[in-house]
Amino acid sequence: MSVQKSWSELQKMHRANTLVVGALDLLEQAAVPGTTTKELDRLAYDFFKKNGAQPAFLGYRGYPATLCVSINDEVVHGIPSEKRRLKDGDIVGFDLGCIVEGFFGDSARTVAVGKVSDQATRLMETTKAALFAGIEACHPGKRVGDIGHAVQTLAESRGYSVVREFVGHGIGTSLHEDPQVPNYGPGGKGKRLVAGMTLAIEPMVNVGGPEVRVLDDDWTAVTVDGALSAHFELSVAITVHGPWILSEPYPFVQEALHA
């Protein structure tokens, strides 16, 4: 059962998500060739601490870091390491979450390190577009399946595949709440969306096939065929006026005034 959030709870989630996206902005600037992924993890940790937020992933089901950093064929859940350095031409996915006053923020994006291939650029653009296609479906009365359907349709129309083994999720007082939000499937199915629900929508899109496997560290997921993968995520609140991307200011002030 997904919990509908009150206005004041949404404010807390807004603060958490704003911090997450602020940290992602920092990481994007710091993603230059030669940087170790551990340094990036430290950057995110320090940013959260400085702003009075708790890292959400550190210790979550035993996850050992603040940041998930997934390079090239790594899909999600890459663990930061002192040995791993970013290289020119890499695409690197940053996935980050924090807790503010008990409420979670969760967001991700994939960025280019130096100059990347046209294929990589197109993949990142497509994944981001797929995320926004999913967010567009976040209106009360629609269903969870409509989100996945929008994401899948957009990604596959450009010749890519979407990952099945990992899915978006409700978010609020825990990192993962019901319902699960797959990035695929038929529209018109699944739980009905109602105002006050908060969902983390996060397409993972592959250049090759959709299959992924998890490495021996029990976290890092990679594509089975070794092809590139990208990941974008935003936390969104369903409102009567439509989707509110929680890392942005409330977009329906005018509608609310005239309601």
Added chain:
Amino acid sequence: MPEVAREVVEVDGVVREAMPNALYRVELLTETRGTATAHVGGSGGLLRLRPGDEVVVELMPYDMTRGRIVRKR
């Protein structure tokens, strides 16, 4: 952080005890050893399981204590 999709997982197990109502207590051969109570799914061809039988159990990742025996190994 994406959540692992909530699908059934198949786990190897060993029947330890036959309980009433066609339930079995199955020791799961997973990394964190545990037991699940499981009933027999499917056509019933597996109905006569005995302690020691090696089976495959279908579980939901969020509740590894109850499952369904899907076949013998």
